[in-house]
Amino acid sequence: MNELAVLTEEQRVKLNSTRRRVIESIGKNMDLYGITLSIGHLYGNMYFNQEPVTLDEMSETMGMSKTSMSTGMRTLHDLKMINKVWGKGSRKDLYEVVPDWHQNFADFFSIKWRKAVEQNMAALARSLKEIEALKEQYAGETAFVQVLDSDAQKIDEALKYYKWLERLIDSFETGEIYRFIPKE
Template identity: 35%
Template sequence: MSNLSEEDIQKELERAANQISDRIADNMKTFGVSSTVGRLLGIIYMNRAPMTLDELAEETGMSKTRMSQVMRQMISLNIAEKEFVKGSRKEHYNVESNYVQTFISLFTTNWREVVSKNSLLAKRLQDKIAHVEQVSKEDFTPETQAKMDDLKQELDDWIHYYDWIQRLVEVFESGKIFDLVPVEPPDKSNHNQGGHIHE
């Protein structure tokens, strides 16, 4: 096999970096995050340095306004932040470089919102049922009573379910998850000697 030129090596490395960036974008879909958010996350992550809206717009072919909107969304998801770059007046953005922390930020931010919305809905429905029971002048038919009891039980189960998710979110946010599922340190293998670990 002929030796690759420096230019060929650079192209191969760039292709590999692009594949990683694309996979990061694809993985974001599992969190219900738009592909555009995932794409920007991958681009900035693989850039290994903060980027401006102009640079992101040029990289993606999208407008600077759109880049600004997406960056605001990423900041709200706790996976990006503005970063000061000495000597530049432009705003620069960087992303969380730790995969595990990115997962925790996306998981907890999204599920906190889900818990809040559904808990409020369950409470409103419980109040509505309680109001119907309070103002009713007559006894309910067995069929109506059974349906009401079933719905009340469903709402109780729903509230307990979202309470469990809330507590799970807190396990992630507090860092207790690492006591249950530790993050293994990178393998310090010596790839030049058959993959044996350095002593």
């Protein structure tokens, strides 16, 4: 049964006004993290649903095309912010929000940070390899080798940072972070 069906029109209007404020806030917050405002609004709308929804239902609710809705749902699913669920008697995919905001934050940043860390560490490793080759090639040119050594040290420091960041990501993924900063 639709939860809003038992409410008066006045109650629905007031409830929707309150929800819109939260949905807008969620959208703006997610926009800060690189998720489009519309996908943030999609998550916010889904957050208040009591039951799983289809693409068609959300498309109608938000006035978005089914293609845009599909892209938004896929983005939220890839970020582990919504789950695809089974619904008895339904042939359409159903989606529901993962309501744990701590887990959403941890998953979102873990996915984004891990990808960035991998890319950056690969670039740094390639540069170190090139520096070593240049040091061999120009072994007799002390000034150039000193510059190369200095650059290698800086890259080593950057690698230490990325290794630390990997441990931070691991702590989010395992939940260990909550031992240091407990959930309320």
